[in-house]
Amino acid sequence: MLITAAQGIKAEGQLAEDTRVSLGLTTAERVEFLAEMRQMLASIQGIIAGIGAEDRERIIEAARYSGNRMARATPASVRAKLPTEFQEIGGPTHMLFEEIVIRAETDDMASLAELTGRTMQNCLACHAQFRAD
Numbered sequence: 001m002l003i004t005a006a007q008g009i010k011a012e013g014q015l016a017e018d019t020r021v022s023l024g025l026t027t028a029e030r031v032e033f034l035a036e037m038r039q040m041l042a043s044i045q046g047i048i049a050g051i052g053a054e055d056r057e058r059i060i061e062a063a064r065y066s067g068n069r070m071a072r073a074t075p076a077s078v079r080a081k082l083p084t085e086f087q088e089i090g091g092p093t094h095m096l097f098e099e100i101v102i103r104a105e106t107d108d109m110a111s112l113a114e115l116t117g118r119t120m121q122n123c124l125a126c127h128a129q130f131r132a133d
């Protein structure tokens with residue numbers, strides 16, 4: 001699935017309607033949830049910087065933060081609220097970070113960049129569908 005930056009943006013001067021599905025989180029759950037999201041952004045930053053510097057250790061360390069460890073750390077109360085469509089994107093996203101960890105040992109930097117780009121398609125797909133309130 002290819003999602004373009006233009007999706008959801010309306011003609012100039014018009015306010016776009018928010019059609020994303022609310023996850024129904026409490027304020028505390030939202031704080032925790034968004035902190036995890038910012039950690040995923042930090043992982044992507046570290047991976048890209050690592051690819052640029054051809055620093056495999058940096059890529060591995062950055063990717064590991066958002067892999068299975070983060071999947072396991074999701075609080076049960078949040079997990080219980082996440083719809084199936086959300087979990088079907090979220091689970092594989094953590095697995096893709098684990099794949100980056102493994103492939104960073106051996107793969108060339110171009111294919112790691114390609115895998116990172118593919119991982120980020122999941123960020124875009126989920127962000128287009130859900131909001132955390």
Ligand code: HEC
Pocket residue numbers: 034035037038040041042044086087089090091093119120122123124126127130131132133
């Ligand atoms: C399965 C769903 C899902 C996936 C996958 C996902 N996100 Fe999110 N993310 C969300 C939702 C929902 C929000 C809240 C959006 C809102 O309420 O406007 C969010 C918010 C964020 C925010 C804003 C944090 C803040 O403090 O406001 C960042 C940054 C972010 N995501 C980064 C990422 C990155 C990077 C990836 C991919 C590596 C990613 N997300 C993957 C669902 C997801």
